[in-house]
Amino acid sequence: MDNPTWKNKICNPAQLGGIETAVIDNGLGRGTRIAWINTGTGLRYKVVIDRAMDIADAFYNQHSLAWLSHAGVTSPERFSDRGIGWLRTFGGGLLTTCGLTHVGGPEADAHGERGLHGQISNTPAEIESILQPDPMSGRMEMSITGRIRQTQVFGPNLELRRTISGTIGQAAIRIRDEVINRGNTAAPHMLLYHLNFGWPLVDEGADIIWGGSWQARDGAAHNRIFREGNNYRKCLAPLDEHSGGGEEAAFINPTPDSSGQCTCGVYNAQIGVAVAVRFQKDQLPWLTNWQHWGKGEYVMGLEPGTNPPIGQGRARAQDELIFLQPAESRAFDLQIEVLSDEARIKELLKVN
Numbered sequence: 001m002d003n004p005t006w007k008n009k010i011c012n013p014a015q016l017g018g019i020e021t022a023v024i025d026n027g028l029g030r031g032t033r034i035a036w037i038n039t040g041t042g043l044r045y046k047v048v049i050d051r052a053m054d055i056a057d058a059f060y061n062q063h064s065l066a067w068l069s070h071a072g073v074t075s076p077e078r079f080s081d082r083g084i085g086w087l088r089t090f091g092g093g094l095l096t097t098c099g100l101t102h103v104g105g106p107e108a109d110a111h112g113e114r115g116l117h118g119q120i121s122n123t124p125a126e127i128e129s130i131l132q133p134d135p136m137s138g139r140m141e142m143s144i145t146g147r148i149r150q151t152q153v154f155g156p157n158l159e160l161r162r163t164i165s166g167t168i169g170q171a172a173i174r175i176r177d178e179v180i181n182r183g184n185t186a187a188p189h190m191l192l193y194h195l196n197f198g199w200p201l202v203d204e205g206a207d208i209i210w211g212g213s214w215q216a217r218d219g220a221a222h223n224r225i226f227r228e229g230n231n232y233r234k235c236l237a238p239l240d241e242h243s244g245g246g247e248e249a250a251f252i253n254p255t256p257d258s259s260g261q262c263t264c265g266v267y268n269a270q271i272g273v274a275v276a277v278r279f280q281k282d283q284l285p286w287l288t289n290w291q292h293w294g295k296g297e298y299v300m301g302l303e304p305g306t307n308p309p310i311g312q313g314r315a316r317a318q319d320e321l322i323f324l325q326p327a328e329s330r331a332f333d334l335q336i337e338v339l340s341d342e343a344r345i346k347e348l349l350k351v352n
Contacts, residue, residue: 048145056094066092067198072091086115088119092280099192100179101189103191104312111313145161153190174334180328198298199298202298207352215320236291247292252289273339275338276348287306
């Protein structure tokens, strides 16, 4: 948009981009509110308003960036937070939010029972505002803001206020989250951004980009990919051993730059497209790299978080569990940017 040749040639800003809300009217997602966001750069993506404003489909020009599960977008199920019920409604997508009080596998202890990855992604948002771009008056920014409440009587009452924003002419998604304790007692808090990348961005030989020290989730002796000597930063061909629930993961202590920013991403040289994910180390000190190369379920995840997905119980035992006091809040910033410029891609690759 640096060369505004569109001036005096359009009367509706939607011709350049913007936000369009709709309701899915068929299939498992029937009745679910969504918002399509078009940046005018080839980057366009679907925000699922009724699923904590998570992001499902995402495209850059003709290329899909995200992995979608068999189910795709489904209606929220508020009480799917028992056992592994979360998986029944897991649509994949560019972003699934995990938390707000538990991230990890199912568990039960003296503090209660918790299902896989918590309940926030199955919670609808209350839309607070939609700001459309107005290029004719010089405003290229757009945003959608909503509030998502994870609440119960005599229990934790946490609120997530999420703003997803962008700028016409920039192939980037900005997410600003604020989590506040609306209750009258201290509440445990865990948050993880489950970013799910799929074909054709993720394909055999594509680069997985992150820097920092790491450990295999299950220990090197039991992890087929994350062990010294393996090239665990290249996407693999589909693996028979990843059929069903086969997977590997690494917990990474990412290395920030001089400003405290961490960067990770993926680059596919065959299509000339990279995606860079940026977050602040003091907000999200951990990164998980999930690799699941199943046939027909082919996905690579990069997951910044307050903790690795070890569960509330283990985080509590290790004295690593965050507690928010009444009225206390924490802010989180995440940026997802698509790169196609060779020089900027080279800079991204230096992270490895």
